[in-house]
Amino acid sequence: MRPGNRARAYAALGAAIVALTLVPGGARRALAEYGDVVINNYSDAAGVRPAVFPHWFHRVRFRCKVCHSDLGFKFKAGGNEINMLKIIDGQFCGACHNGNIAWSVENCDLCHSGKPGTPTQVHESTIQQLAAPAETPAAAKK
Amino acid sequence: MRSRITLYITLGALTGSAVSLHAQDRGGTGKAVYEKSCALCHAAGIAGAPKLGDAGEWSARLRAGIATLYRSAVAGTPNGMPAKGGNLSLSGAEVRAAVDYMVRSAGGAPKSSAVPGGKRATASARGAAKPAAGNPAQIGAAPASKPARETPTPTVVAAAPSGTPAQAAIDPNAFNRLLAPPGGRNPPPAEDGIHDPGNPGIHALQPPLESFQRLPRANAGNRVNWVAALGKKQIQPRWDLGDPQAEPSAMDLNIVREVKGSMPDVVYPHRQHTEWLDCSNCHPAIFVPQKGANQISMAAILLGQKCGVCHGKVAFPVSECRLCHSRKKDAPASSTAAVPAAEARK
Incomplete structure (x- = not known):
């Protein structure tokens, strides 16, 4: 895997973690x-x-x-x-x-x-x- | 080593500091967006808009934290700020860049206020920025697509004092901790918690505030007084699918329901209801059209029966007691029952 691709993969992973950890907590009351x-x-x-x-x-x-x-x-x-x-x-x-x-x-x-x-x-x-x-x-x- | 650096980048992105980091790169964008979409009001201070370069006005708005400011800019405020400054083609990142530009113009520092106490995370992101500087767009891309309020992670929240709405929601001693913050009401579909922000079609959907800004306000529900909006002809909802000219034949008949206890009696106005609904919507399935034939209780309404078929779902919610319980009880009737009880307590 090229380093650029790996960075992208980590960025995507990070985004996924943000989505998973924050959406239930941050938006526990949907607006x-x-x-x-x-x-x-x-x-x-x-x-x-x-x-x-x-x-x-x-x-x-x-x-x-x-x-x-x-x-x-x-x-x-x-x-x-x-x-x-x-x-x-x-x-x-x-x-x-x-x-x-x-x-x-x-x-x-x-x-x-x-x-x-x-x-x-x-x-x-x-x-x-x-x-x-x-x-x-x-x-x-x- | 390389993977560790990228991991740091990701962590930096997680803590939200990359947003402000990214904002510096976007100084040019911020200015361009400001000139295109914000200057109309923010240059001269039209409609209460804080003026570019006015430190006093901006510092007052920065007190709640930069994340709140971002959010007001993206979602709009009831005070007159339209969502995304009225230019809905802007991305969230562009709006935030414009906010950063305006805050900087007033001598504010969006970075320090963005993550109070989050210096460690900022430093790590800054340290990691150099090796990856070849493609800054990638670093910013992940957090930039998220609404500002979602960027701080729980770990940062634990370390940082309260400030952003997300932190306030988690702080056990936060004021009104269960309520939605006023600035977060009527968010655009991508940020409302039920729409999928990853849906490519989401930006075609109308943000509620774009519609609601012109309508009379209310204290609950959509925060729009729909009956007044219809009465003032600010909206012209069709009565018939195919015929824009068709008009309802409103029925002007008030039904008074005397209620138990000290609550004022209920006045049910047929007029406001028949402006929206057909007789067959309520009669006879929900309400038998006969005096005294309908047992109605607040318990049933709360559970979605009787009036609760609409009120508490789409018509104004049951929190607005006085809109139904609107007729004061006759003084003699209430005094005979209530006075002896009150005196007995003495």
Whole structure:
């Protein structure tokens, strides 16, 4: 291995260590936006990043009713059994994410943008806030 | 030997000192970025921006540590600093270089304040810098891609006094140790803890502050008063997918729910809800449309039922008690029940 390559390898290793040791400690409370939904029903198993749905971005552009009544999204994170086939057939996200109203399904990375392994949840939700103190000591130990 | 040197480089990078080391190399970049993206406000001090070269203003902002300053610059602040100075094409390293340039202009020393007490680490990184000087970009690349708050390691934290937000979060005696620091709210997706910063598409996603800066503020949730934003037409969310002109038919009916104990009664306004939602969203699955037919408790709401289907997930959270519990109880009604109890205690 050339010295330059080795240095690069160490730099990469260092970056990996930073990521592993600091992300759980430094970001033990994720600063994600209130209402950001991570949907990880099938993503991890399929080897893609979990999808992140930012409520804030969508509520600037649509009233709740459009998705939760017209498009049939239930008020339950991960409770809608969405898959890519339904989306390309124009259901759920596919009603807009078709290249006409919003970016089309080719842009995998824009929705599937979550950290791998993040469970399905609504960020900053009351349930998550209540659970936070129980998780904190474990996270602080790291 | 070679591998040990590179290991030192890595350690140096880990302790975050390489950021400031790197910043020196980037003096030119800092100035260029400043002139392109920062000078508009920071040259004249527009909108409360600390002026270039004003030692007083900059030292006040440096008191919380250079990492906090970096973070404010990258994520923006509610006081008017836009994320990355409004130029979102800048990388985090470029923004930090510009901050370093401005701090230096005011006679500050970003290096000494960056890692207080971390001299040992700085020295080792400096010692290792020479052999690797042939390719400085590699040294800086790893830490530069990380948000500033992540750079100090736990070992440095143990040795250094508190200062940066990451250190404050770990310090057992830190003020409000469980709360997110105000400057860290509404971070861009790459730094929010749920998005994968390694995702090549992440910079196409809109940073929340870019949107929120124009909207009325609130104390909780997204820190945006969505109802006011809609009422003032600062946002125009569509009521219908395909028809931008479609308007909801709001229902103006308040429902008063008298509650137990001393809490003010709840006034439920149909109007604000029907601006966003369809009747069928709540009725009849969540609320039976009949007076007295719905048992609602705070316990159920906290668990995500009834009002908690939205409030505590996307609508304003339950910490905002007074927004629902808004009608003072009638004086006679409360006095009959409460006064004897209060007197009995005497």
